[in-house]
Amino acid sequence: MSDKAQSLGISVFHEIKRDILMATLPPRQKLGLKMLSDRYNCGTSPIREALNQLTVEGWVQRIDKRGFFVADASAVDFGDILQNRCLLEGEALRRSIAQGDSRWEEHVVVAHFRMSALDRDADDKPGAVVSAWEVAHRNFHQALISACGSRILLENCARLYELNIRYRVLARGKSRVVRNVLHEHDEIKALTLKRDTEGAVDALVRHYMATGEFLFPKT
Amino acid sequence: MSDKAQSLGISVFHEIKRDILMATLPPRQKLGLKMLSDRYNCGTSPIREALNQLTVEGWVQRIDKRGFFVADASAVDFGDILQNRCLLEGEALRRSIAQGDSRWEEHVVVAHFRMSALDRDADDKPGAVVSAWEVAHRNFHQALISACGSRILLENCARLYELNIRYRVLARGKSRVVRNVLHEHDEIKALTLKRDTEGAVDALVRHYMATGEFLFPKT
DNA sequence: GCGAAGAAAATAATCGACAATCCTTCGGAT
């Protein structure tokens, strides 16, 4: 069994992050310590521990001596996240293509295959399959850039990836544009493995910007 | 008077950061809670508060149930910081040049002037002047990119800037290469105001990479 | 009826103590 004995502060950190990400805790929601310690069945110390970290990562806003709040969500913030993702993941992909070896290629192929397998079953999708797809999707994008050689770059990409998910969740149901995400992923994978650097980066950027159009379509 | 009544956790956060930055707390140093609460005259709660945030920002490494340590310093990590600074500040400068108005130009001119004024006095430099120069130097680089329009980008640049300082401090005295930092700053400023985008970005990148050569010269 | 001042309630920040976990040391067996 997995070592369940991790600190309460750390596990509650992930729980709160998930709840903000899933918008169970909506933007601007006041995060009172008592309310949270009831919700997550622990004292206030682990709660503060988690909240402090979430503040630095951008999930929570803190106002000194006045409490914690779920970070506000806005079209401007979303656009900012998208632009920074394009910049960082674009560069990370360039470096991966330049430096990646055959083990990296395999990693990309496998991650893409696993995601595609879940895509096929996605028509009749129970919640379990959806969250499995989320994991596979994350793994695919992570695999693409995994050979970039920069720890800092990878960490920033991971952080922005997660921050981005919340907007997908918040905009659920508001979608009008029809997209072929499968094809976009296929294209990115193909160009990457062909080592067509600028083609792959371009496809990746279009992929992200299309997400933006998808969630906040310009009427 | 400024409201000195900020939370202990927040002020101790800045104190510890400064001490790590100045290498008063050296890399890999064990950060025991008792030791720290003695050092900064407070209970363990504010200490943990600060340590949690510093962990996310990359100053401190945490090992669950085993304590906190000052983040390790290595040539690899330093190079990673430098590369990411070039990427992020380069892009931020591009956007600033594209979008900056005349108020931004003034901001850059003033920040540069103030830094230059301190440069002149730097020959006979007591500690106070040095730290004043640090502030002015930071302000200058911040001014350059201040019109980039991306909060996230600015935050990441600020974070990397600070992480970089520690390496300057750690390498103090080991310098052999002679540099003309004044000239480099002048060049960056001039090209920026001339709106020579790629020239300015190139000068900025060379400025940073020269720092790398300066601190870790390839023998 | 409206706004300011003060009291009361609520909540954030901090502390000190306890419990859980890890590290060290010491002794014994192979």
Next chain:
DNA sequence: ATCCGAAGGATTGTCGATTATTTTCTTCGC
């Protein structure tokens, strides 16, 4: 001599209570 394991000590993580601050509510004066 070296490795393993148990007892002891030290340290982290968590809790409940205390203190400081903010927010809300009430009252008073205009």
